[in-house]
Amino acid sequence: MNSGQNLVQGIVRKAYSGYYYVYDGHCEWECSLRGRFRYEKQQVLVGDRVELAPTQDRVGVIVKILPRRSALFRPPIANVDQAIIIFSVRQPEPNPGLLDRFLITAIMNQIDPLICFNKIDLIKDYEFDLVSRYQGIYPVVVTSAVTGAGLDRLRGKLRGKVSVFAGPSGVGKSTILNAIMPELTLKTGAISEKLKRGKHTTRHVELIPLPEDGLVADTPGFSNLDLPDIKLEELARYFPEMEEYSGNCHFGGCLHDKEPGCAVKEAVELGGIEESRYRQYVEFLQELRGRRRY
Numbered sequence: 001m002n003s004g005q006n007l008v009q010g011i012v013r014k015a016y017s018g019y020y021y022v023y024d025g026h027c028e029w030e031c032s033l034r035g036r037f038r039y040e041k042q043q044v045l046v047g048d049r050v051e052l053a054p055t056q057d058r059v060g061v062i063v064k065i066l067p068r069r070s071a072l073f074r075p076p077i078a079n080v081d082q083a084i085i086i087f088s089v090r091q092p093e094p095n096p097g098l099l100d101r102f103l104i105t106a107i108m109n110q111i112d113p114l115i116c117f118n119k120i121d122l123i124k125d126y127e128f129d130l131v132s133r134y135q136g137i138y139p140v141v142v143t144s145a146v147t148g149a150g151l152d153r154l155r156g157k158l159r160g161k162v163s164v165f166a167g168p169s170g171v172g173k174s175t176i177l178n179a180i181m182p183e184l185t186l187k188t189g190a191i192s193e194k195l196k197r198g199k200h201t202t203r204h205v206e207l208i209p210l211p212e213d214g215l216v217a218d219t220p221g222f223s224n225l226d227l228p229d230i231k232l233e234e235l236a237r238y239f240p241e242m243e244e245y246s247g248n249c250h251f252g253g254c255l256h257d258k259e260p261g262c263a264v265k266e267a268v269e270l271g272g273i274e275e276s277r278y279r280q281y282v283e284f285l286q287e288l289r290g291r292r293r294y
């Protein structure tokens, strides 16, 4: 290969049977991998920033994977900036414990979480109590894919970033994606079909370019999520609202559980920390403790 050749930089948007589709910001290149990658067992993930050497019009060979900022393995995708964690306010009812598991998983993978409560058209009161559980801790957007409420705000949050839509099945992930890109409805419809099939075969991810800059991947719904392995004393880091207080606990290494003089528990009593979040923290603590015995 001619080393003086112009290389093109882009992001791997999808991978099918040995071919990688790389988006350079304007158009898509169908690429194979230089043999060396297979030899070195270096895996190219959707989301990877790569350099490709053009061989024909819109066809090339991936010659280099640029350093990854982050990598998720379920779904397999690299360099995600943010996870849009979508839960519906009804149908299905939201499960806050599961939402907290999604949050912890995102943070652990260096991905900024954004919570989206969808199907707001199904309830009367906009201030349903789950919003207050997260407000001020994580960005929260409230949407309805049916009425269009909140979709402009969500669109704004996706601009210029690589995002994944995550959340349980049936909360409206694909519907929102279609609603924010009306001009691509047919195409994304076809994509979600593929995604659904993907669930039963190999897991399949695809980054879809948004009309206003930014890439989004839809993922199949997860109905459960294992807590990652976290040291007990590190669990509080995944509850940012506790960090503000934990320095004032009487004991260094306080787990904010049964210890006396715990500033976190005091903040819960005084209303500085949402009690339901604290109870979830204690539940996770028990779960991680239980795991350690074996």
Ligand SMILES: Nc1nc2c(ncn2[C@@H]2O[C@H](COP(=O)(O)OP(=O)(O)OP(=O)(O)O)[C@@H](O)[C@H]2O)c(=O)[nH]1
Pocket: 118, 119, 120, 121, 122, 143, 144, 145, 146, 147, 168, 169, 170, 171, 172, 173, 174, 175, 176, 219, 220, 221, 222
């Ligand atoms: N009332 C109401 N229904 C919605 C809304 N958004 C989606 N739905 C409906 O909810 C159902 C599930 O929507 P999907 O978009 O398939 O959900 P999903 O999260 O992609 O589900 P999976 O693909 O299983 O992960 C569909 O019948 C949608 O029409 C909404 O904002 N309001």
Ligand SMILES: [Zn+2]
Pocket: 246, 249, 250, 254, 255, 256, 257, 259, 261, 262, 263, 264, 265
């Ligand atoms: Zn404490």
